[in-house]
Amino acid sequence: MTINTHEIVLNRLSVSYGDTQVLHELSLAVDAGEFVAIVGKSGSGKSTLLYALAGFVKSEGEIKKPDSIGMVFQDYAVYPWLRVSANVAFGLRGDSSADRREIVHRYLDLVGLSDHAQKFPAQLSGGQVQRVALARALAPNPDLLLFDEPFGALDIYTREKMQTWLLNLWQTEHKTALFVTHGIEEAIYLSDRVVVIGAGSIVGQYDVPFSRPRDETIKYSAEFVALKQEIRSLLEGGTKPIDTPALETQL
Amino acid sequence: MIMVDFVLKSAKHFWPATVSVLVLLLVWEVVARQGFIHISLFPPPSHVVEALQRLAESGELWRDIKASLVRAFCGLGIGSAVGVVVGLVTGRIRILDRFITPLVQLFRPLPPVAVIPLVIVWFGIGEASKVFSIAFAVFFPVWINTYLGAKQIPRTYLWSAETFNAHGFWLFLKVIFPGSLSFVVAGVRNGIAVAFIMVFVAELAGASAGIGYQISVSHLAYRVDRMIGSLVVLGLCGACADLLFTKSLWFAFPWLKLGAQK
Numbered sequence: 001m002t003i004n005t006h007e008i009v010l011n012r013l014s015v016s017y018g019d020t021q022v023l024h025e026l027s028l029a030v031d032a033g034e035f036v037a038i039v040g041k042s043g044s045g046k047s048t049l050l051y052a053l054a055g056f057v058k059s060e061g062e063i064k065k066p067d068s069i070g071m072v073f074q075d076y077a078v079y080p081w082l083r084v085s086a087n088v089a090f091g092l093r094g095d096s097s098a099d100r101r102e103i104v105h106r107y108l109d110l111v112g113l114s115d116h117a118q119k120f121p122a123q124l125s126g127g128q129v130q131r132v133a134l135a136r137a138l139a140p141n142p143d144l145l146l147f148d149e150p151f152g153a154l155d156i157y158t159r160e161k162m163q164t165w166l167l168n169l170w171q172t173e174h175k176t177a178l179f180v181t182h183g184i185e186e187a188i189y190l191s192d193r194v195v196v197i198g199a200g201s202i203v204g205q206y207d208v209p210f211s212r213p214r215d216e217t218i219k220y221s222a223e224f225v226a227l228k229q230e231i232r233s234l235l236e237g238g239t240k241p242i243d244t245p246a247l248e249t250q251l
Numbered sequence: 252m253i254m255v256d257f258v259l260k261s262a263k264h265f266w267p268a269t270v271s272v273l274v275l276l277l278v279w280e281v282v283a284r285q286g287f288i289h290i291s292l293f294p295p296p297s298h299v300v301e302a303l304q305r306l307a308e309s310g311e312l313w314r315d316i317k318a319s320l321v322r323a324f325c326g327l328g329i330g331s332a333v334g335v336v337v338g339l340v341t342g343r344i345r346i347l348d349r350f351i352t353p354l355v356q357l358f359r360p361l362p363p364v365a366v367i368p369l370v371i372v373w374f375g376i377g378e379a380s381k382v383f384s385i386a387f388a389v390f391f392p393v394w395i396n397t398y399l400g401a402k403q404i405p406r407t408y409l410w411s412a413e414t415f416n417a418h419g420f421w422l423f424l425k426v427i428f429p430g431s432l433s434f435v436v437a438g439v440r441n442g443i444a445v446a447f448i449m450v451f452v453a454e455l456a457g458a459s460a461g462i463g464y465q466i467s468v469s470h471l472a473y474r475v476d477r478m479i480g481s482l483v484v485l486g487l488c489g490a491c492a493d494l495l496f497t498k499s500l501w502f503a504f505p506w507l508k509l510g511a512q513k
Contacts, residue, residue, distance in 0.1 A: 051410075054414065055413075056406075056413070069414050070414060071410065073410075073411065075407055077407035077410070079426070079429070080506055080509075081429035081430075081432065081506050090412075090425075091414070091415035093416075093417075093421075120505070120506045122509035123509065136411075137414075140415065142414075
């Protein structure tokens with residue numbers, strides 16, 4: 001197998017919580033710099049896939065992943081006891097204090113929160129806090145970014161604003177990313193590939209046919225609507241696995 | 252102008268409590284002077300103030316306050332420090348939880364007052380026994396609150412720290428301790444109240460100074476005015492300690508206040 005050409009390789013990955021099997025022999029390969037969205041119903045195992053990849057839960061099977069990972073959670077997981085700048089600096093322990101200041105300044109600038117550096121998370125809006133979480137995940141310059149429904153707790157207006165903002169940010173940073181979401185539209189809009197998970201297995205994969213840079217107008221194109229409809233039908237059609245390429249074929 | 256604003260704001264905030272206290276004092280003064288009960292057994296507040304004034308002039312009041320506060324704060328400091336450390340490690344490290352928590356739970360139902368005679372046998376009647384008794388009593392509320400606080404830390408806080416390679420002491424210092432802090436605060440505030448109860452009891456069991464000692468000797472001399480005055484001073488010391496603790500916390504950890512406002 002030529003698995004070394006991929007940034008991430010999951011081969012026959014299984015995860016169980018007690019007697020309940022959440023992921024069942026799931027295989028997936030992701031290229032360096034690729035943005036992959038993972039969609040699925042609640043309880044389908046999409047978040048567990050990220051947790052297993054990050055090493056938070058025990059798993060069986062083969063995992064190849066980069067050493068440095070940044071993760072953004074739905075509940076932000078930004079530390080309320082640290083100011084915004086200290087939150088962003090949290091993962092920069094090895095750097096000198098001058099380097100730390102410069103990196104924090106750069107990423108706060110990037111996420112548009114330079115004026116809020118000395119505030120506490122409780123003094124920010126939900127969207128701003130999520131941007132702090134993203135700046136914190138990006139600051140140590142990880143090779144892989146994992147997003148666990150990062151905009152799930154935001155209202156629809158802020159959510160759409162954050163999607164466009166993330167799209168632009170990814171244009172600059174261009175990290176390998178796995179983005180778990182409930183939203184099919186969000187998945188297509190942001191990613192290069194949409195992976196559909198049902199009952200712990202991959203039930204479908206779709207390459208997103210839109211080039212970058214993108215803007216919101218693609219959401220109204222016939223191609224976008226058709227793809228969205230196709231994924232929705234697959235999700236609503238239950239968990240019956242459809243033919244997906246085996247790992248060897250993907251490789 | 253700022254000062255005037257502050258005074259007006261404080262007056263607006265505190266006037267209901269001030270009115271309640273003044274009405275209570277007035278009723279007490281009037282009832283006590285009716286002579287239903289002998290004035291030496293149920294003295295009016297004016298007599299209590301006079302008694303306190305005489306204790307202050309003789310220097311006894313300050314000596315007693317100092318002795319009690321030193322004991323209370325030493326016991327509170329030691330009991331809280333041990334309670335926080337043991338609470339954090341038992342709350343987060345499973346093996347220590349399994350070994351230590353059953354032991355702590357075994358001692359927790361004991362009334363702390365009941366250990367005083369044993370402590371006197373071990374440490375004598377000096378300061379060590381009093382401080383130990385207070386620390387022993389303070390430990391349990393601080394431990395249980397910290398333990399629960401350490402257990403409720405959202406797993407995403409810990410996972411997030413894990414992605415930044417935060418482990419061991421660094422993780423405890425930067426994530427687990429601050430993540431449990433609101434519970435620790437609840438435990439220590441409980442501990443402050445317990446410390447002042449224990450200071451009184453420990454001084455009854457043998458002391459040559461302290462507010463509890465003053466109440467004890469005033470009781471022997473049937474000086475009810477002094478007893479009530481000392482009780483008021485003890486209560487005020489406890490309330491001031493709690494207020495000071497809360498205000499210092501908000502100064503040291505301003506995010507706690509933000510959390511409370513949210």
